[in-house]
Amino acid sequence: QSALAQPPSASGAPGQRVTISCSGSRSNIGSNSVYWYQQLPGRAPKLLIYNNDQRPSGVPDRFSGSKSGASASLAISGLRSEDEGHYFCAGWDDSLRQSLVFGPGTKVSVL
Amino acid sequence: EVLLWESGGGLVQPGGSLRLSCGASGFPFDDYAMTWVRQAPGSGLEWVSTISGSGVVTYHADSVKGRFTIFRDNPKNTLFLDMNSLRVDDTAVYYCARNYAGAPDHWGQGTLVTVSS
Numbered sequence: 001q002s003a004l005a006q007p008p009s010a011s012g013a014p015g016q017r018v019t020i021s022c023s024g025s026r027s028n029i030g031s032n033s034v035y036w037y038q039q040l041p042g043r044a045p046k047l048l049i050y051n052n053d054q055r056p057s058g059v060p061d062r063f064s065g066s067k068s069g070a071s072a073s074l075a076i077s078g079l080r081s082e083d084e085g086h087y088f089c090a091g092w093d094d095s096l097r098q099s100l101v102f103g104p105g106t107k108v109s110v111l
Numbered sequence: 112e113v114l115l116w117e118s119g120g121g122l123v124q125p126g127g128s129l130r131l132s133c134g135a136s137g138f139p140f141d142d143y144a145m146t147w148v149r150q151a152p153g154s155g156l157e158w159v160s161t162i163s164g165s166g167v168v169t170y171h172a173d174s175v176k177g178r179f180t181i182f183r184d185n186p187k188n189t190l191f192l193d194m195n196s197l198r199v200d201d202t203a204v205y206y207c208a209r210n211y212a213g214a215p216d217h218w219g220q221g222t223l224v225t226v227s228s
Contacts, residue, residue: 002155035214037156044206044218045148045156051212088156090214098170100146100158100214 003028004089004103011109012079020106022072022089028101029091030070036063039105040085048087049074081110113137113217117207120222127197127226133190133207133219141165141185144210147192149203150221157203160192161210175201197226 005023012018024030036049047056049065052072062078076083089103119131133145147159160181161170169181180193190207204223208215 033213039156044220045215046218047211047214047216050214050216054212056211056216086155090156090158092213097173099172100161100170102148102156102158105155 002104003093003101004091006087006089006103006106008104009107009109011111013111014079014081016079017075017077018079018108020074020076020087020089020108022074022103024070024072024091024101026070027095028070028093029067029072029089031094032092034065034067034072035090036065036072036074037088037090037102038083038085039088040082043085045088076108079110084108084110113209115207115209115217115219117205117219117222120205120224122225122227123197124228125197125199125226128193128195129197129224131192131194131205131207131222131224133192135188135190135209138209140183140188145181145183145190146208146210146215147181147190147205148208148215148218149201149205149224151200151203154203159205162190194224197224199226202226 033051037045039045052067053065086105088105093101146161162181178196204221206221208218
């Protein structure tokens with residue numbers, strides 16, 4: 001069972017906005033940065049958001065991240081068919097010993 | 112351009128050993144911490160190990176502690192993962208990744224490790 005919780009699925013029509021939640025605890029995203037990854041079918045993961053709300057160069061501004069307390073969210077606006085895939089949140093957990101924890105992932109479908 | 116490429120995966124029997132390698136180019140290798148992440152078939156991502164740029168500091172997940180060792184050869188721009196006492200549940204695609212701002216940013220394409228008799 002993951003230390004981070006995500007909904008198993010989310011969906012929206014092209015052009016709509018989809019939001020994915022990531023719920024953790026004080027020992028992980030409550031006190032450390034949140035990262036978001038996109039994994040398209042058959043591909044390696046790609047970093048979308050780091051330090052809660054920062055986008056690496058090349059990531060469209062349709063993707064945005066936010067964090068409040070021990071919860072975070074990823075929003076995808078202007079949904080496109082090529083956005084279909086899995087999205088994972090991640091963060092360092094300081095309980096017992098340091099470990100990088102991933103959420104179970106959310107499958108995003110474009111209707 | 113940052114490039115990472117893994118090698119060394121394959122089929123191994125339970126209890127066996129394997130060494131994964133990850134070549135890197137396009138960035139000053141010893142300036143960056145590096146990480147291994149694995150993904151079992153049809154499953155999510157699982158962090159395995161992280162090593163500092165100098166190689167002095169390492170972290171391992173509880174699931175592999177005492178069995179896997181991460182290390183690096185900075186002059187050769189290569190990251191390694193020594194895997195011993197392999198179990199069926201170690202079967203996964205293993206990705207190497209460069210760390211930026213505390214977590215993996217650039218990832219390789221992965222190498223498949225299958226543990227089966």
